[in-house]
Amino acid sequence: MPDLTSNTGGIVSPNPFWLASAPPANSGGQVQRAFDAGWGGAVWKTLGTPIQNVSSRFGATRWKGASGVGFNNIELITDRPLETNFREIYETKKKYPKHAIIVSLMVETREEWKEIIARSEDAGADGLELNFGCPHGMCERGMGSAVGQEPKVNERITGWAKEFAKVPVLVKLTPNVGDIVPHGLAAQRGGADGVSLINTIKSIIGVDIDRFVPEPRVAGLSTNGGYCGAAVRPIALHMTAALSRDPGFHLPISGIGGITNWRDALEFILLGSSSVQVCTEVMLRGYRIVEDMIEGLETYMSERGFERLDQLVGKAVPAYSEWGDLDLNYETVAKIDASACIGCQLCMVACHDGAHQCIHPNPDGSRVPTIDEDECVGCNLCQIVCPVPQCISMVQVPNGYTPATWNEHVEAGAQLRPKKGAH
Amino acid sequence: MADIPADRSEASFEDFKPAYTKAQAVVEANRCLYCYDAPCVKACPTSIDIPEFIRKIATDNVRGSARTILESNILGMSCARVCPVEVLCVGDCVYNELGVPPIQIGKLQRFSTDEAYAAGWRFHEAGSDTGKSVGLVGGGPASLACAHRLRRFGHRVTIYEKRDQIGGLNLTGVAPYKIKADRAAEEIDYVMAIGGIDVVTGVSVPGDLSWDELRKRHDALFVGFGLGPDSILSAAGGDLPGIVGAVDWIEQMKLGRLDLSAVRSAMVVGGGNTALDVVRELRGLGVPEVALVYRGDEAVMSGYAHEWAAAKEEGVRGLFRTLPVAFSGDGKVERARLVRMDEHKRPIDGSEHEVPCDLAIVAVGQSKLGELCAGLAGVKVEKGRILVGPDQATGEPGVYAGGDCANGGTEVVNAVAEGRDAAVSIDAWLGRT
Numbered sequence: 017m018p019d020l021t022s023n024t025g026g027i028v029s030p031n032p033f034w035l036a037s038a039p040p041a042n043s044g045g046q047v048q049r050a051f052d053a054g055w056g057g058a059v060w061k062t063l064g065t066p067i068q069n070v071s072s073r074f075g076a077t078r079w080k081g082a083s084g085v086g087f088n089n090i091e092l093i094t095d096r097p098l099e100t101n102f103r104e105i106y107e108t109k110k111k112y113p114k115h116a117i118i119v120s121l122m123v124e125t126r127e128e129w130k131e132i133i134a135r136s137e138d139a140g141a142d143g144l145e146l147n148f149g150c151p152h153g154m155c156e157r158g159m160g161s162a163v164g165q166e167p168k169v170n171e172r173i174t175g176w177a178k179e180f181a182k183v184p185v186l187v188k189l190t191p192n193v194g195d196i197v198p199h200g201l202a203a204q205r206g207g208a209d210g211v212s213l214i215n216t217i218k219s220i221i222g223v224d225i226d227r228f229v230p231e232p233r234v235a236g237l238s239t240n241g242g243y244c245g246a247a248v249r250p251i252a253l254h255m256t257a258a259l260s261r262d263p264g265f266h267l268p269i270s271g272i273g274g275i276t277n278w279r280d281a282l283e284f285i286l287l288g289s290s291s292v293q294v295c296t297e298v299m300l301r302g303y304r305i306v307e308d309m310i311e312g313l314e315t316y317m318s319e320r321g322f323e324r325l326d327q328l329v330g331k332a333v334p335a336y337s338e339w340g341d342l343d344l345n346y347e348t349v350a351k352i353d354a355s356a357c358i359g360c361q362l363c364m365v366a367c368h369d370g371a372h373q374c375i376h377p378n379p380d381g382s383r384v385p386t387i388d389e390d391e392c393v394g395c396n397l398c399q400i401v402c403p404v405p406q407c408i409s410m411v412q413v414p415n416g417y418t419p420a421t422w423n424e425h426v427e428a429g430a431q432l433r434p435k436k437g438a439h
Numbered sequence: 440m441a442d443i444p445a446d447r448s449e450a451s452f453e454d455f456k457p458a459y460t461k462a463q464a465v466v467e468a469n470r471c472l473y474c475y476d477a478p479c480v481k482a483c484p485t486s487i488d489i490p491e492f493i494r495k496i497a498t499d500n501v502r503g504s505a506r507t508i509l510e511s512n513i514l515g516m517s518c519a520r521v522c523p524v525e526v527l528c529v530g531d532c533v534y535n536e537l538g539v540p541p542i543q544i545g546k547l548q549r550f551s552t553d554e555a556y557a558a559g560w561r562f563h564e565a566g567s568d569t570g571k572s573v574g575l576v577g578g579g580p581a582s583l584a585c586a587h588r589l590r591r592f593g594h595r596v597t598i599y600e601k602r603d604q605i606g607g608l609n610l611t612g613v614a615p616y617k618i619k620a621d622r623a624a625e626e627i628d629y630v631m632a633i634g635g636i637d638v639v640t641g642v643s644v645p646g647d648l649s650w651d652e653l654r655k656r657h658d659a660l661f662v663g664f665g666l667g668p669d670s671i672l673s674a675a676g677g678d679l680p681g682i683v684g685a686v687d688w689i690e691q692m693k694l695g696r697l698d699l700s701a702v703r704s705a706m707v708v709g710g711g712n713t714a715l716d717v718v719r720e721l722r723g724l725g726v727p728e729v730a731l732v733y734r735g736d737e738a739v740m741s742g743y744a745h746e747w748a749a750a751k752e753e754g755v756r757g758l759f760r761t762l763p764v765a766f767s768g769d770g771k772v773e774r775a776r777l778v779r780m781d782e783h784k785r786p787i788d789g790s791e792h793e794v795p796c797d798l799a800i801v802a803v804g805q806s807k808l809g810e811l812c813a814g815l816a817g818v819k820v821e822k823g824r825i826l827v828g829p830d831q832a833t834g835e836p837g838v839y840a841g842g843d844c845a846n847g848g849t850e851v852v853n854a855v856a857e858g859r860d861a862a863v864s865i866d867a868w869l870g871r872t
Contacts (some may be wrong), residue, residue, distance in 0.1 A: 080497065081469040358536035365475035383478065403472050404537060 018317035019324050020310065022056060024290040025210030026184040026267040027143040027327045029116035031056035032285065032325060036121035036272055036293035037145060037188070037436035039091065040303070044104025048111060049393050053303035054310055057116030059212075059293060060105060062147045063132060064122040064159070071097055075231040077247065087245035087296045088221040091233060092153045092187035093122055097290030098132075102139040109140035118186065122147040122159050126176050133180045143183050146174060146208075149190035149215025151242050161215070164190035174206025184209035186270060189255075191248075192218050196255040197262050202268050211259065212270035212293060214252045216242025245296040249274030253287055260288030260333045277305070278312025285325070286332035344425070345417035348394035348410040350375075350387050356407040359383030363398035363408060371397045372437040389413070393437040440602070443624055448692040449615035452723055455749075456617075457522070464550040464603050468496035471542050472533065479544060484856040485512035489528055491753060493547055505555035506562045508548055513563070513587045513859070514580055516556060517609055517626050518852045519548035520618040523712075525745045527852070542792070556625065565635050566593030571869045574599060574657035576644045577664030579607020580851045581842025581858035583630050585661045588862030590633045594869065597657070598636060601643035607665055608843075609851055611690040614716040616723065620693045650814035654837075659865045662812065662825060662833070662840040663858060666805035670794055672708060676766035681773075685802035687712045692720060704728040704795045706775055708763060709802030710740035715747055716757040717800050730756045730778040734780055760784075763799070764791065772799055805848065823847070831861035832868075839865055 022032035034057035035041040035050050042061045050058055069091055077086035094101060108118050119136040121144055123129055136144060148170055150160030163169050170187065177185050189196060189204035191214035203211050218240050222231045230238035252273020259265050271289030275281050276297040284292050297305055320327055352363070364385045367375035375398060376389035380386050387398075399408040420430035447868030459467065471493040480773045488507050495504035508515040510707075524530070524545040532541030543613020554560075568705070571594045575582040578600035586596045598605060610623045642648055644664070653660060669684025671677060685707070690696055705726045707717045710733035721729045731750070733740055737759050740747065758777070764786075765776040779790035817835030819826040822848045825840040827833055833840050843849070 081466055358533040359474075359478060360472050360533045361475040361477075362472060377476075 018314055018322055020313065022291045022325055024270050025186060027116050027118060027153055029056035029291065030114055031307050031310055032291040033281065034059055034116065034291055035298060036295035037062050037147065038202060038295035040295060040298040042107045047108050050303045051112045051115045054306040055303065057118060057291065059118040059120050059145050062122045063098060063101055064093050066095050066097060067092040070234045072234065075241065077221060084245055084296065084300045086239035086243060086247035088219050088243045090152050090239055090241040102135055105139040105141065116142045118143040118145050120147050122154060124159060127300055129176045130180045133177060137183055141183055143186060144177065144181055145186045145188050145212055146177055147188050149188045151192050151218040153190050161190040161192050163269040164199060165193055165200050170199060170202040171206040174208050175205050178207035181420040184334045186210045186212045188215055189213040190215045191251060191255055196258050197265065198431040200265050202261045204265060208267060210268040210270060212272055214255050214273045217245045217248055217251065219243030232375045246274045249280060253283060255338050256284055256289055257287040257333060257336045260330055261336055276345050278309040281309055282313060282316060285328050288330040288333050313318055339435055340423040341421050343419040343421060345415065345420050347413050347415050347433065349392040349413055350398050352384060352387060352412050354384045356404050357384040360403060361385060362401040366401045371395050391437050409410050441680055446696060446698045447694055448724060449619050452615040454498060454616060458553060459546050459550045464496055464547055465544055467547060468493045469697045474533055478531040478533060482527045482531040484852045487511040489544055492551060493542065496547060496551060501551055501554045502560055504551040505560055509562055512855050513547060513584055513630055514626060514851065514855045517550035517618050518625055518855065519545050519552055521613050522852050523743050523850060526743060556629065559632055561632060563591055563633055565590045565633055568593035569593040571658045573659045573865055574653050575661045575663060577607065578605025579663060579665050579842055579854060581663035582661060583627065584855040585663060585841065585862045586624035586636045587630050587633055588859050589865060590635050590864045596636050597650065598638045599642050599644050600638065600640045603640050605638055611693055612686060614720060615693060621868065632751060637810050644697050645811060658869055659837040661861050662838065662844060663842040665843040666807060668806060669801060670804045670806055672801050672803065674763050676764055679766050679768055679862065680771040681797060682766060682799040682801065685717050685800050686805060688800050689717065699724050699726055702726050702798045705798040706730050706732055706796045707800045707802055708732045710735060710742055711802060712742045712746060714802035715742040715750055717802055719750050722753045730758050732758045732761050734760065734762045734784060736760060766799060772796055775799060830864040831857055832864055834860065837868060
């Protein structure tokens with residue numbers, strides 16, 4: 017059996033699956049049940065001066081009957097007394113010594129950081145996570161993403177935390193920035209032991225079209241919230257990879273954003289995450305989802321001969337490149353497996369209206385469309401819309417041209433194949 | 440609304456395919472792949488844009504969904520219930536190819552059209568008056584669809600119906616577990632609500648009114664008078680009380696009250712869809728022994744396989760390669776004499792035997808009414824059907840036909856398509872004259 021033990025900047029957990037700092041990690045009872053279900057760690061819901069929340073707090077996108085593909089919240093940090101939180105952290109850590117408890121923190125002044133870090137460590141925290149990401153409510157009070165969006169402030173407060181902390185410090189980054197890299201580097205300069213990302217994305221989840229009020233509705237008003245859930249995963253993957261491949265960035269990463277299953281988690285790991293954090297899918301389905309995450313990752317590793325998690329961390333990073341370094345002479349075309357095709361012709365309409373008009377009705381009258389390979393640009397759209405697994409495949413066609421990138425073409429005049437579909 | 444008594448026999452039937460709740464409809468609608476140039480549309484005689492109406496259920500645009508359906512098929516509410524979707528749209532759903540349960544198109548169509556009826560959504564208005572007038576002979580689905588479309592074009596229409604109410608077999612002949620007469624009558628009202636459809640009942644053409652008279656009254660004619668009375672069985676004792684034609688019997692069940700309390704063994708003769716309806720109806724009404732007697736093999740029955748499968752499940756016995764040769768009884772039928780047939784449909788010597796039979800329903804077809812067109816010089820009748828072209832035109836200028844009298848007896852949806860298409864042809868023809 018492969019070893020799933022995870023180490024994120026010195027925070028060790030029996031597996032890389034952590035609850036993110038959020039409602040599922042709000043109390044001792046919850047975190048203990050999560051550990052019982054199999055979660056390897058938990059980032060306690062952010063502690064600071066307890067706040068008062070609104071009702072309602074959550075909103076969700078709906079697509080084809082599924083609710084919560086995208087999700088947002090306008091909930092703030094903990095609303096429970098600090099002493100209660102610390103007592104429960106202590107009890108939980110005592111009961112689950114091998115699991116990782118990371119305490120998320122958000123306060124304002126240097127003195128406040130000093131005090132809350134000391135209390136967290138006294139309670140038994142294995143690590144701290146500085147919440148520089150919350151994009152609603154707290155940022156209006158000069159905390160959360162208001163800190164994360166300013167590299168100098170980020171660096172300074174990280175420095176305070178490192179000055180006071182004995183346990184590892186992670187900085188949780190906000191995605192509400194143009195480029196994530198300067199913010200990761202700021203945390204690194206401040207002395208952080210790692211970063212976690214992404215926090216939620218500033219969003220309006222929807223509008224109540226009967227009341228003319230955005231959602232979630234609080235009396236007659238709403239406000240922007242933090243967007244999360246499966247739909248944000250591509251954004252989070254990009255930001256994770258952007259830091260992972262930056263030559264100046266060397267910190268471990270705890271990946272967050274739209275993870276719903278072992279495969280999603282693995283994608284974050286392959287792009288450089290040492291651990292992953294999950295909130296939305298747990299909110300929607302419960303702690304039990306971790307069983308599949310553990311089992312799926314173990315099976316994947318066993319089948320491919322990986323023994324330790326660190327063998328996978330960052331394994332796909334070298335293949336993340338600039339557009340200008342992609343081979344322009346690599347050519348694929350779509351092929352339809354006529355024996356698998358069910359004749360829905362979704363590929364045909366998608367190609368015709370959304371791509372390069374190279375999929376046509378079959379002249380023999382069958383409903384299996386034909387592909388004009390001379391015109392097919394290999395865009396993948398037909399494969400994406402096909403409802404039958406493995407029916408449409410993108411096949412490389414040799415064209416006699418040696419690989420050539422745009423950069424090579426510009427810099428050294430490398431010869432490019434003739435363009436397809438550009439009439 | 441038509442006069443439909445409340446205590447009629449059909450009232451006891453439950454829907455064979457129950458209505459979807461909104462939640463069920465949305466789940467099913469979301470499964471639809473939204474095929475392009477979809478096979479289900481091609482399988483629908485009225486070419487309803489099925490993927491589009493289903494998508495609109497999923498997006499909570501149910502009004503738009505109903506509009507899409509009713510634009511192509513103004514009788515879409517009843518067709519949703521009575522269409523043999525298993526051999527039409529649903530049978531051609533691409534999910535069948537994938538080994539996945541096909542989309543329940545009929546149930547989704549019922550959902551949208553039921554919502555339209557409940558909410559009173561109407562989508563069509565009569566066009567401005569063209570001054571042209573069209574006479575429609577027969578008041579069944581073909582004529583209703585034709586009349587509605589003609590009114591949208593602004594033509595004046597008059598339906599001539601020999602019975603005392605319009606609606607045709609949709610009102611009097613459909614199995615009650617698919618649709619009951621009161622619901623069919625609501626649909627008639629829905630169609631009539633476009634306004635300006637004049638109805639003359641109790642008038643037969645060419646009996647009470649001659650073709651010549653009708654031609655004088657109108658600029659064009661549509662013949663949609665369906666089929667004639669039940670064909671009868673040439674068996675000894677075939678006129679005994681207790682031996683009835685299927686179409687007559689179904690009408691009595693749907694609009695009247697049948698007393699079947701004394702019936703222990705019923706026999707239905709025939710292998711078509713009417714025969715299959717009747718055996719299921721008899722079981723549904725509590726007749727203990729119901730047998731389908733068909734001269735051919737089970738495999739060659741013209742009735743739909745899915746209907747026969749359901750009938751068997753409901754306890755109907757099939758007697759194949761069998762023919763009744765005589766009925767007997769004291770003042771009413773009590774016994775039937777059956778004979779077995781060989782593969783060449785010849786009676787097998789010595790195979791005759793008697794079985795108890797206290798009700799025999801004959802479903803061997805309806806007589807064709809083609810001969811009634813004798814007064815229309817250019818109208819050609821072949822095998823009892825009025826010959827029409829793809830535009831529903833007969834050989835007689837200005838005379839069009841559709842529905843059972845032109846297609847020999849098929850589904851409601853075929854009649855609707857033909858009536859609608861005839862209206863388009865008539866409109867074009869009237870524009871030319």
